[in-house]
Amino acid sequence: MKKVILDLAVTLDGFIEGPNGEIDWCIMDDDMDFDSFLSSIDTIFYGRVSYDAWGNFSPEANASEAEQRLWQAVHAKQKFVFSKQNLNDGKATFVHAAIADKVAEIKAQDGKDIWLYGGAGLIKTFIDLKLVDVYRISVHPIALGAGKPLFENLKERVKLNLIKTNVFRSGVVQLIYESK
Template sequence: MKKIILDLAVTLDGFIEGPNGEIDWCIMDDDMDFDGFLSSIDTIFYGRVSYDAWGNFQPDAEASPAEQMLWKGVHSKKKFVFSNQDIQDKRVTFISSDINNKVAEIKKQEGKDIWLYGGASLIKTFINLNLIDIYRISVHPIALGSGKPLFENLKERIGLKLIKANVFKSGVVQLIYEAAKKKKSFK
């Protein structure tokens, strides 16, 4: 069965973007092997705002060949957009209701894993519905002091098991966790 992987950059103080939505602090080292990650997935889950900003993003003509190839790889994936708005776009499949069942159907399909791209609202929904299988969090060596936190207003604790840690030349530390199976809690 396909796994849903949250692959995300976060600051040392836990923010996924700055107070004005800035992500200029994100580092992309060549030793991070993002191409390897892209080759392990065939599907991307977006929220509508993130899809509008990045779902069809095209780098400038002056962008490096590596950046050009990165975006070509991203755009070669099957895309699903989770939105309450009824939008028509033939390049993607929109999901506006019954998230649990529709995600379960997608996970049962043949193929590679799924990248939960985000944004913050969709990530929060997936966290609270316990739909994320792997948390692949790249902690960047910067503290912003404010912004949009990764873990906000959790309905309950999330148990995670560290399966791998990578340290990159920039000082980014990537922590890869498997979501622990839910146990019944006794109150």
């Protein structure tokens, strides 16, 4: 069965965005091998705001070949957008209700794993509904002091089992947990 993987950058003090939504602190080093992660998934789950910002993002024409390839790989995935609004752009499947049932249906299909991209509201919903199977949290060597926290107003404790740790030359430490 497919797994829902939350792959996310977080600051040392636990924020996924700065106070103004900024993510300019995120580091992407070659040794992080993000291409390998992308090749392990065939589906991406977005919230509507994140989808609006990144679901159809195109890098500038003068962007590096690596960035062009990254976005090409992202856009080759099947996309689901979880939104209360009844939208349809022909590029993604929009899910409006019965989130847990739809996720169970998608997980039961043949194929690769699923990337829970976010945003924060969707991540919180998935955590509360116990729909995240794997947490791939990349802790970046910066403290912001304020912003949007990863774990906010949890309904109950989230118990995890550490399965792997990766340390990158940039100082980013990736912690990979499975849900218990």
